[in-house]
Amino acid sequence: MAKLSKLAKIYLALVFAILYAPIFYLIFYSFNSGGTMSSFEGFTLEHYGAVFNDTRLLIILMNTVIIALLSSLFSTAIGVLGAIGIVFLRNRQTRNAVLSLNTILIVSPDVIIGASFLILFTMIGIKLGFASVLISHIAFSIPIVVIMVLPKLQEMSTSLIDAATDLGASKRDILTRVIIPYIKPGIFAGFFLALTYSLDDFAVTFFVTGNGFSTLSIEIYSMARAGITLTINALSALIFVVTLGLVLGYYFFTQRTGQSPGTRGAKL
Amino acid sequence: MKEITRAAIAILLISGILLYVVNVLEKSSTTSGGGTISVYNWGEYIDPELIDQFEKETNISVVYETFDSNESMMTKIEQGGTTYDVAMPSEYAIEKMKNNDLLHPIDHSLVPNLTNIDPYFLDLPFDPGNEYSIPYFWGTVGIAFNPTLLEGQTFESWDDLWNPSLEQEVILVDSAREIIGLGLNSLGYSLNSTNVDELREATDKLKTMGPNVKAIIGDEIVELMRREEAAVAVTWSGQAADMMWINEDIDYSVPKEGSNLWFDNMIIPKTAGNIEGAHAFINFMLDPEVAAQNADYVGYSTPNEKAVTLMDPEVTEDERFYPPVELRERLEVYENLGLEMLGTYNELFLEFKMDMDN
Numbered sequence: 001m002a003k004l005s006k007l008a009k010i011y012l013a014l015v016f017a018i019l020y021a022p023i024f025y026l027i028f029y030s031f032n033s034g035g036t037m038s039s040f041e042g043f044t045l046e047h048y049g050a051v052f053n054d055t056r057l058l059i060i061l062m063n064t065v066i067i068a069l070l071s072s073l074f075s076t077a078i079g080v081l082g083a084i085g086i087v088f089l090r091n092r093q094t095r096n097a098v099l100s101l102n103t104i105l106i107v108s109p110d111v112i113i114g115a116s117f118l119i120l121f122t123m124i125g126i127k128l129g130f131a132s133v134l135i136s137h138i139a140f141s142i143p144i145v146v147i148m149v150l151p152k153l154q155e156m157s158t159s160l161i162d163a164a165t166d167l168g169a170s171k172r173d174i175l176t177r178v179i180i181p182y183i184k185p186g187i188f189a190g191f192f193l194a195l196t197y198s199l200d201d202f203a204v205t206f207f208v209t210g211n212g213f214s215t216l217s218i219e220i221y222s223m224a225r226a227g228i229t230l231t232i233n234a235l236s237a238l239i240f241v242v243t244l245g246l247v248l249g250y251y252f253f254t255q256r257t258g259q260s261p262g263t264r265g266a267k268l
Numbered sequence: 269m270k271e272i273t274r275a276a277i278a279i280l281l282i283s284g285i286l287l288y289v290v291n292v293l294e295k296s297s298t299t300s301g302g303g304t305i306s307v308y309n310w311g312e313y314i315d316p317e318l319i320d321q322f323e324k325e326t327n328i329s330v331v332y333e334t335f336d337s338n339e340s341m342m343t344k345i346e347q348g349g350t351t352y353d354v355a356m357p358s359e360y361a362i363e364k365m366k367n368n369d370l371l372h373p374i375d376h377s378l379v380p381n382l383t384n385i386d387p388y389f390l391d392l393p394f395d396p397g398n399e400y401s402i403p404y405f406w407g408t409v410g411i412a413f414n415p416t417l418l419e420g421q422t423f424e425s426w427d428d429l430w431n432p433s434l435e436q437e438v439i440l441v442d443s444a445r446e447i448i449g450l451g452l453n454s455l456g457y458s459l460n461s462t463n464v465d466e467l468r469e470a471t472d473k474l475k476t477m478g479p480n481v482k483a484i485i486g487d488e489i490v491e492l493m494r495r496e497e498a499a500v501a502v503t504w505s506g507q508a509a510d511m512m513w514i515n516e517d518i519d520y521s522v523p524k525e526g527s528n529l530w531f532d533n534m535i536i537p538k539t540a541g542n543i544e545g546a547h548a549f550i551n552f553m554l555d556p557e558v559a560a561q562n563a564d565y566v567g568y569s570t571p572n573e574k575a576v577t578l579m580d581p582e583v584t585e586d587e588r589f590y591p592p593v594e595l596r597e598r599l600e601v602y603e604n605l606g607l608e609m610l611g612t613y614n615e616l617f618l619e620f621k622m623d624m625d626n
Contacts, residue, residue, distance in 0.1 A: 054316075055293055056316070056332070058293065059290050059293050059294060062286045062289060062290050062293075063290060065286060066283050066286045066287055066290070069279050069282060069283045069286075070279075070283050073276060073279050073280070073283075077276075118347060119347075122347055122348050127350070128350045129350075176269045177269065180269050180272065181269060184271070184272065187272060206340075209333075210333075210344070210350030211306065211331065211350050211351075212306060212331030212332070212333060214333060214334075219334070221311075221336060222310070222311030222312075222334035222335060222336045223311045223312055223334070229312075
């Protein structure tokens with residue numbers, strides 16, 4: 001790739017500054033002893049203390065993380081199998097039809113999906129709470145995983161599978177030793193995308209929470225009615241730092257294993 | 269493959285540990301024995317310490333959830349799936365829920381603390397005899413303004429909003445009944461007017477305010493006023509109290525022509541599972557000391573007569589938030605005007621907003 005020109009560099013820096021400015025602004029005021037975001041009065045850690053003293057908020061935070069981890073794990077498993085199934089569909093028309101159905105789920109508005117889930121759950125008598133939120137998060141993450149994994153599968157040459165068959169590999173071996181290692185970058189990308197989708201989903205979760213089970217997006221939304229308190233700033237700062245840590249960790253992980261054939265050209 | 273299996277096991281382990289921690293935390297924060305009640309309230313509308321106190325006193329553990337609008341609350345209650353035992357809707361929502369048969373009648377013998385409530389706030393048109401609802405907080409609609417930005421102008425009357433010196437200074441809350449209502453009030457009509465000519469006249473008068481209107485928005489008003497980016501806002505007393513808490517320059521006034529008086533009341537939904545616990549909670553919230561502490565924390569006006577005597581007189585003697593009886597007589601509670609009339613209000617409000625764009 002050619003080197004970026006000076007102008008392009010300035011432009012890039014500007015875009016990143018705009019994207020990150022609100023986050024840094026918010027983090028900056030999380031250390032404000034003044035209690036509002038209007039003027040900075042002095043340095044304090046009391047808002048961080050408030051986060052750790054608020055058991056309810058901590059429970060909600062952990063619920064959010066649990067839901068995100070479990071739902072993206074399950075949806076990745078289901079989505080990967082689904083993508084493999086789609087690629088190996090013989091009939092071109094059926095394949096296109098299934099793919100379109102998958103795309104429809106991605107582009108349909110969250111509100112509609114949320115309302116449909118609410119109606120479904122109340123109709124078949126599932127109590128709203130942990131299970132209903134987990135199920136709906138798994139459901140809306142699957143199409144995303146499929147989309148992330150498909151390109152890797154399509155770029156895989158079929159001769160790889162033929163070669164494996166010629167060498168006497170069973171179907172199981174082909175799946176676990178050929179296909180899955182090859183599409184690993186896609187699997188991880190799908191997992192992380194599902195994770196972020198689940199973490200910040202408001203619309204769907206709003207409809208299917210209940211019985212004292214709540215996630216962060218719902219909680220912050222109702223808190224904001226009375227004005228954003230700096231506790232939310234502190235909490236957001238913590239989440240930002242943890243996310244940053246995870247991304248850096250992932251980056252080093254892919255750098256280290258970047259030599260092995262399976263992850264060459266890994267992209268997120 | 270190995271890597272993926274390892275990652276999956278790690279994720280399951282982390283989730284398991286977190287689930288365990290959540291369980292421990294939930295157990296430590298709740299007590300067992302007296303059952304559980306679910307409380308559904310507005311965000312930031314209760315002092316969390318009071319929930320702990322209630323749990324300790326009664327051994328009933330509280331599952332606390334929040335909502336952001338009467339409409340979303342009603343949908344959740346109507347749709348089922350979750351059983352809430354106590355909720356805090358506003359007066360018009362209570363009337364609607366009552367008509368839709370969503371409420372459980374309140375057994376007054378289980379809420380002896382009801383005697384602490386100022387009789388002025390009982391037996392109101394939206395719920396005669398307080399059969400289904402018990403007052404929680406109340407307030408008014410009025411004008412919040414920042415005198416330092418206005419060279420000493422005051423707002424005794426709604427007509428002051430039309431003052432030519434206020435060009436591009438006035439923010440209106442984005443709510444049909446409040447704004448059409450201020451137009452009606454400024455002409456001396458009732459807030460609950462169903463007379464189309466009066467409504468038309470009010471809308472036409474509102475349109476002439478055009479040059480003064482800076483924006484028609486919702487909860488962002490508080491932040492704008494705090495930062496002195498706006499000088500005048502038509503809003504609810506609670507929002508005004510929030511602004512004044514931060515920016516001491518801000519003042520609030522309820523115009524002399526009259527205004528709206530609103531209530532948030534505690535109700536028990538028909539689907540409630542723990543009726544006894546719900547009554548215990550309502551009774552607890554009516555305790556004078558509890559109500560006083562809660563009002564201190566939330567900043568809205570309490571209808572609890574005994575609580576008022578326990579609170580800081582500087583707050584309760586503030587006529588802006590605890591208006592004296594003669595002013596209260598000019599305040600009106602919204603009546604449920606029916607779906608069709610509400611549609612007319614919304615249409616006229618939309619017409620007013622569209623006129624602003626020109």
